[in-house]
Amino acid sequence: xxxxxITTLALVMASAFAVPSFAQTYRSESRENRQENRIYRGAVTxxxxxxxxxNIARQQNRIDRAQxxxxxxxxxxxxxxxxxxxxxxxxxxxxxxKNNNGRTMY
Numbered sequence: 001x002x003x004x005x006i007t008t009l010a011l012v013m014a015s016a017f018a019v020p021s022f023a024q025t026y027r028s029e030s031r032e033n034r035q036e037n038r039i040y041r042g043a044v045t046x047x048x049x050x051x052x053x054x055n056i057a058r059q060q061n062r063i064d065r066a067q068x069x070x071x072x073x074x075x076x077x078x079x080x081x082x083x084x085x086x087x088x089x090x091x092x093x094x095x096x097x098k099n100n101n102g103r104t105m106y
Contacts, residue, residue: 028067028081031088035060038095046105053100059094063087 012035040054042048066087071082 003039028084028088031061033093035088037097038099042095042099047099047103049103049105052103056091056095056098059091062089 039048039053039060043053063084067076067084070076070084076084
C-alpha cells in the first residue's frame with residue numbers, strides 16, 4: 001500500500017516540475033506550488049488514499065495541459081486565465097474535500 005502511495009506521490013511531484021510555460025503568470029505558478037504542497041502533506045499524513053491521490057494528480061495534469069495550451073501562442077488571454085483559475089478553484093476544493101473526508105490510508 002505504501003509503495004502505491006509513494007509512486008503516486010512521485011508522479012504528482014514530477015508533474016509539478018514539468019517544463020513551465022513562459023507565459024504563465026507568477027500567481028498561477030505560486031498557487032500551483034501551494035496546491036502541490038497541500039497534496040504532499042495529505043499523502044504524507046495518510047489523509048489521502050491512493051485512489052484519491054491518483055484522481056488529484058490526474059486533475060493537476062489536466063490543469064497543466066490547459067496552461068500549456070493557453071500559453072502556446074505566447075499570450076494568455078483573460079478568458080484563458082479565467083478558465084485556468086476556475087480549474088484551480090475546483091482542484092483546490094477537491095484537495096480540501098479529499099483531505100478532510102475521514103478516509104485514511106492507514
